[in-house]
Amino acid sequence: MSEIRDGDFTLVDYDPEMGRSIWHVHQDGKDIFRIDFEVAKTLEANKAEYNAADRGWKGDWHKVASVPHNILHASGFEEANQQRDKKWISNWLNDPNNRGWRTKPGKV
Numbered sequence: 001m002s003e004i005r006d007g008d009f010t011l012v013d014y015d016p017e018m019g020r021s022i023w024h025v026h027q028d029g030k031d032i033f034r035i036d037f038e039v040a041k042t043l044e045a046n047k048a049e050y051n052a053a054d055r056g057w058k059g060d061w062h063k064v065a066s067v068p069h070n071i072l073h074a075s076g077f078e079e080a081n082q083q084r085d086k087k088w089i090s091n092w093l094n095d096p097n098n099r100g101w102r103t104k105p106g107k108v
Contacts, residue, residue, distance in 0.1 A: 009034055037068050042101075049103040057106060064108055065093055067101040 004011035009023035012033070019038030024031065046066050072078050080088040092098060093108045 035070065037070050039068060039071075042066060042068060046101060046103050050105060053104040055105060062104055064104045065098075065101045066103055067098075071101070 006023060008025045008027070010025065011021060012024045013022040014020070019041065021036045023034040023036065025034075026032075049063070049066070067077070075092060077089065077092055080092070090108045093102065
């Protein structure tokens with residue numbers, strides 16, 4: 001089987017269920033790994049859920065977002081959640097830059 005490459009990087013692993021690919025390059029005496037996630041399907045599903053969502057907030061539980069783990073980790077969301085920083089989480093979810101991850105309109 002031939003290698004799959006992206007520039008200098010070589011594909012090490014691909015998980016179609018998670019949409020994750022792991023790439024590797026050996027550079028300057030170091031092993032460097034890059035992990036990519038496909039987000040187009042998540043964004044598309046989120047948009048459909050958002051458009052179909054009930055506009056009201058009655059009830060006990062509402063799904064407001066679906067965010068890939070790597071985005072949560074990189075944004076600081078996980079740390080804020082561990083610290084129960086509800087203000088930070090609300091601000092992050094309400095930020096227009098994060099609109100693609102929302103599955104329900106309104107303010108959190």
